[in-house]
Amino acid sequence: MIKVGIIGSTGYAGAELVRLLMGHKEVEIKWFGSRSYIDQEYADIFQNMFEIVDAKCMDDNMEELANAVDVIFTATPQGLCSTLVNEEVLNKVKIIDLSADFRIKDVNVYEQWYGIKHASPSYIEEAVYGLPEINRDKVKNARLIANPGCYPTCTILSIYPLAKEGLIDMDTLIVDAKSGTSGAGRGAKVANLYCEVNENIKAYGVASHRHTPEIEEQLGYAAGKECIINFTPHLVPMNRGILATSYAKLTREVTYEEVKAIYDKYYSNEQFVRVLKKDVAPETRWVEGSNYVDVNFKIDPRTNRVIMMGAMDNLVKGAAGQAVQNMNIMFGFKENEGLCQIPLFPA
């Protein structure tokens, strides 16, 4: 039984961490951090937790927290975690950062895309990009995990096998992604009001979204060379879910069976990545509330492109679930402990 602290427990990703960790057999949440709701009952804010969570929200106090718990999840705005990390803290406690602070190895790229100065660049190198299906071994011994972004998780996992095997021309790669609204966070903004989001679809961050360099970096590692892509996210009127539809030219003629075998090579032993049957397109409804990523592909002989698709719950595999998965690996628990929720449908 380990002790857990959450900084930022009243955002959507933080609340999802609470939901998952309350059902986890090996952990106890000791710290429900939330600057906005200090001293308020957690279950007064998230009424779903009534009679389940009996604790009050606490201020951020990294030093005190580092002494009180074994692992800290930071589900906070960009830039905060990097101000809290230091050697003393990392010697006492493991950190799983759900923000982008440690995801990008080149600090210049980070500072350019995020528009902020990095507060502790010396820890970027050490931080492990916590995508277990790719970096499981590195995760095991990490002190500091950069938990992947939601779009990158879905995008990378649906493209990775073909990038790795050199089957697609990375210069032709285009990612068109769609996300539910919980990805926009729980801040009170007019743009995220019900009436502004409902009955609408729009692209945003066109040619400028911050998840672009994260995807490029990871797919670049897979392909073994630098990779520049188009990535366009869209906001969809639904609560949860990300769908990534990606397009690339095939580097050689292939059959369905060959490509399927490549996906299976990487994922047949992965519980959380489901390679669907032929011609079944991933849909977000089939993964809601679960840690699954459903992936599939379609070869278009007319254009010699392959369309790669992935669907995932942005708050689970795209945030809190993946963070718990990383924690499980770091502490030697079963990797799926606390993560076996069956997708809820309809939800």
Next chain:
Amino acid sequence: MIKVGIIGSTGYAGAELVRLLMGHKEVEIKWFGSRSYIDQEYADIFQNMFEIVDAKCMDDNMEELANAVDVIFTATPQGLCSTLVNEEVLNKVKIIDLSADFRIKDVNVYEQWYGIKHASPSYIEEAVYGLPEINRDKVKNARLIANPGCYPTCTILSIYPLAKEGLIDMDTLIVDAKSGTSGAGRGAKVANLYCEVNENIKAYGVASHRHTPEIEEQLGYAAGKECIINFTPHLVPMNRGILATSYAKLTREVTYEEVKAIYDKYYSNEQFVRVLKKDVAPETRWVEGSNYVDVNFKIDPRTNRVIMMGAMDNLVKGAAGQAVQNMNIMFGFKENEGLCQIPLFPA
């Protein structure tokens, strides 16, 4: 480990049974019944079950089924279960019927409101109305459970303490209920198409909905006298959830504390009924995916009425979850086994 069969496993309630039972430690589903999809892979229809359920849909064959399993759930249209029940079957297997066939003790009332002839009226008397919070003892030894309707469960539980204690004038009781669309079933009807339901609210079955006599009968038992009410359901553009808002005159002057104490008397030991804090109105979002019913009340001194409110997931506590709860009681399992899902928010 007991064996379970489901007749009607590809409707929304049936699929929810599958979800809950797949996470239940004491059962194994042996029979995924579905007339519409015989011989098709269950996970081809409900893709959320891909790599989770590995079975094909089977025809209804009550005789064969009675020999193969310990308990049968019938999640089928009205009138079917009553044609399947007989002494031979009930001697071999327990039946939990999610349809209305055995809910109403007066067969004439049943036949009048449902417009069909009852096929086995001799079993109505024996059948136990499976609302554990009220009939737990009777459920224990039942062979045949009439699993309550969704609206009745939410309505009865939110009114029961005050009806039982004589605090409300039953002649003044009005129930205005609102339901998500999964309650309308998975049949292909124009009225339930996305574009017909979305961006709309309507009343339906006004002064004629079939759940009326069920509510009246159960609240009549509680109040100790016959009870005639107005019950108006409404269709809400959401997948899951029922909210019941009920109104009645108080029979005497009471304080908040007195009424709260009455609710607590009946529910403080009930895990699945949460009596909310003062002035917190139940909302369906806080119970989604879980077996909770959240209830609360508000006294209006201006009109001397009490407004009683209940919120619930219609597919869980309103159908499959309650059915599993009944099964747990009948087989001596922990009553909450397989039913400890934390409500998913946002979902």
Next chain:
Amino acid sequence: MIKVGIIGSTGYAGAELVRLLMGHKEVEIKWFGSRSYIDQEYADIFQNMFEIVDAKCMDDNMEELANAVDVIFTATPQGLCSTLVNEEVLNKVKIIDLSADFRIKDVNVYEQWYGIKHASPSYIEEAVYGLPEINRDKVKNARLIANPGCYPTCTILSIYPLAKEGLIDMDTLIVDAKSGTSGAGRGAKVANLYCEVNENIKAYGVASHRHTPEIEEQLGYAAGKECIINFTPHLVPMNRGILATSYAKLTREVTYEEVKAIYDKYYSNEQFVRVLKKDVAPETRWVEGSNYVDVNFKIDPRTNRVIMMGAMDNLVKGAAGQAVQNMNIMFGFKENEGLCQIPLFPA
């Protein structure tokens, strides 16, 4: 051609005024007031108006505005309009106030329910409650219109004929209403975020909503005696629409035809009130974007109650449309000018 000013043109009701007035043949909008967006292009905020509205948002300046236009619409928070009204202004310009400031004749009741001090109580008496179907003659010569609230419009119109004719016992009247989210306004509040509203239904303002005394006053006039009711609004995950379901005891035995004849007596000449056919329940989808209120009723002989139902677009007949209807009457235009939009379905 008259000149129009709007104070509060960037809220949902204000924007709906713009939409309706841009299609009105007798008016020109001269002032797009919006404190929050001063000097910004109106069409940059509401992109639907791109290439349609070519104007910038302006500050509130009642004096200047009174000289520039013939009629001012105030679509502002409670309490503002009453601070702007005075004899000099009213001598120059007509005012149609979409807030509640002048709706309630008893200033004490206003101050108690709204929790603010009324800034110009001397004008309450003069103000005309702008429900044309009931107060058409008074509207004609008014200088100051109190445009009715959204819930009151729908509730009053669906109950008025029976209250007026003494057919219902007003002491038994209960109104259970449901509204889309645009009624909650365009302010940036967590409670109105997409993920908080979607997939949820809740009651709010139980036994305390501010529209209660407004409904009570108007129905009291109709019934000829004071009237105390229960009114419970609910928030529904949709953009537009209000449905009011009301219940009352009948004062005598009546047939469907008698009650229908009473509704027809009041509404057969009213373009914007549609009395539906027998057993057709009003639905919000059938009035969206239009100035219609659809009403109907159902007699329940079991309980001797009548259920009265009304459906309406809260932003049109419940706010901007009704305001334009009042303007048309005040200026001698055709009452339906600019208000003949056919309901948009599906929308």
Next chain:
Amino acid sequence: MIKVGIIGSTGYAGAELVRLLMGHKEVEIKWFGSRSYIDQEYADIFQNMFEIVDAKCMDDNMEELANAVDVIFTATPQGLCSTLVNEEVLNKVKIIDLSADFRIKDVNVYEQWYGIKHASPSYIEEAVYGLPEINRDKVKNARLIANPGCYPTCTILSIYPLAKEGLIDMDTLIVDAKSGTSGAGRGAKVANLYCEVNENIKAYGVASHRHTPEIEEQLGYAAGKECIINFTPHLVPMNRGILATSYAKLTREVTYEEVKAIYDKYYSNEQFVRVLKKDVAPETRWVEGSNYVDVNFKIDPRTNRVIMMGAMDNLVKGAAGQAVQNMNIMFGFKENEGLCQIPLFPA
């Protein structure tokens, strides 16, 4: 005043024709065709038309209809219109076909993608592809209009200027489109039920959607050479709206201003195509209920691609509105007659 007949008036596109034509000053609808609802009151099916449309649904009878009206709209499944067209009919009446029967010039391509035999291939050549912004002159004198598909309209208009001017490499063109659910029609299918569509996004018809050859043909004309593309539609949980996001390599280095000038060259005189301001992405909510297509583009210097975006109401500019626009041109009415609805927001 001309007379109009609609075959298929009870589908979503047909009903939208009714809405638009009821507000059109130059036409009278004489025939509300609907095989499914023969002899039923039109307003009993679409209650929004209560007290607006006073007519019954009629069977399809092309001969009788040709004698009774001046123009026929066929809003019917693929393959029907081509069985109804012949010389006798076309000599009496103009036909605007909202199905795909006459959109594709190569009958083999049509038969291959639609999987049906074309019943009157001899009229394909004569039929005019009714996209007024491109084919206005041909529309004027046409007897038979092939009204464009919803996806093609949005896609073609957002790409056309750059294809025509040779600014994009057509071999690199990828179209990722998203549509509301009314595009799926009003047929009673499980896949289109509320609970199946809500809270979900999915791709469908991947590399095989029937609108692909239509887009390819029209863009091929613009580019002056054959064009093979990837087109992937997605189903979005909303009633109306299409968003097309398209990607292509630029053929030369260009500035924002140059590209903007090209869009303006084609569209500055087009009322229904709005080229948005720099960096404003089209959103479906801003065009709902109107005949507008909002288009914009973004140059990505990192990848040398341009992202072209278009948003439109699939039932208006994507179907019924465009059909009315074609009718207006054919009969010499003002092109925008009956089409000046201001977009409804929020809707």
